[in-house]
Amino acid sequence: MPLSFTIEPMTLDDLEAVAKIEQDSFDQPWSLQSFRTELVRNEVAHYLVARVGGKVVGYGGIWVILDEAHLTTIAVAEPYRRFGIGTALLKALMDKSLSLGARRISLEVRPSNHAARKLYEKFGFTIKGVRKHYYFDEDGLVMFCELGGGGEDDDEPAS
Numbered sequence: 759m760p761l762s763f764t765i766e767p768m769t770l771d772d773l774e775a776v777a778k779i780e781q782d783s784f785d786q787p788w789s790l791q792s793f794r795t796e797l798v799r800n801e802v803a804h805y806l807v808a809r810v811g812g813k814v815v816g817y818g819g820i821w822v823i824l825d826e827a828h829l830t831t832i833a834v835a836e837p838y839r840r841f842g843i844g845t846a847l848l849k850a851l852m853d854k855s856l857s858l859g860a861r862r863i864s865l866e867v868r869p870s871n872h873a874a875r876k877l878y879e880k881f882g883f884t885i886k887g888v889r890k891h892y893y894f895d896e897d898g899l900v901m902f903c904e905l906g907g908g909g910e911d912d913d914e915p916a917s
């Protein structure tokens with residue numbers, strides 16, 4: 759069954775829920791304070807949350823510097839995965855990047871993170887390099903995607 763959700767800017771009130779999802783999703787989670795610093799002090803940072811009935815169930819963020827965007831994080835709470843929320847968050851973050859003048863977007867991902875890699879590949883991200891020891895136990899794949907290429911259909915990721 760389709761799940762109804764909204765995508766909205768992250769606020770300070772969302773931080774507890776965001777930090778909980780972060781803890782459940784990553785081996786080396788960012789702290790609540792790190793997210794707070796991103797929201798309050800980092801002028802190049804932009805964060806969104808996904809809500810189901812008002813409850814935060816996912817989030818993601820970017821840094822945009824001139825024509826380059828970087829996806830800093832994206833996660834969806836486990837019970838809400840595979841409903842298209844990750845897709846909607848990534849699409850919204852890519853749209854935001856484009857609207858702020860970015861022409862391409864990069865990210866790092868674990869080679870073993872098949873779910874995330876599938877998601878990124880659907881949007882046209884390709885592997886452009888490897889960052890040795892990027893994670894404590896694994897290298898990081900560096901992926902890039904051109905934004906707003908004027909391709910076939912910018913509304914939906916390629917399937």
Ligand SMILES: CC(C)(COP(=O)(O)OP(=O)(O)OC[C@H]1O[C@@H](n2cnc3c(N)ncnc32)[C@H](O)[C@@H]1OP(=O)(O)O)[C@@H](O)C(=O)NCCC(=O)NCCS
Binds near residue numbers: 783784866878
């Ligand atoms: C990666 C993540 C954000 C995806 O969120 P999601 O809401 O489940 O994503 P969607 O429902 O939009 O799925 C989009 C596509 O990703 C791929 N995908 C997602 N989960 C998958 C899984 N468990 N196995 C294989 N492919 C998967 C599929 O191609 C899927 O499209 P489909 O459902 O049409 O087949 C989520 O799995 C997550 O939070 N993981 C933990 C945090 C994380 O690893 N973040 C990325 C760090 S680089």
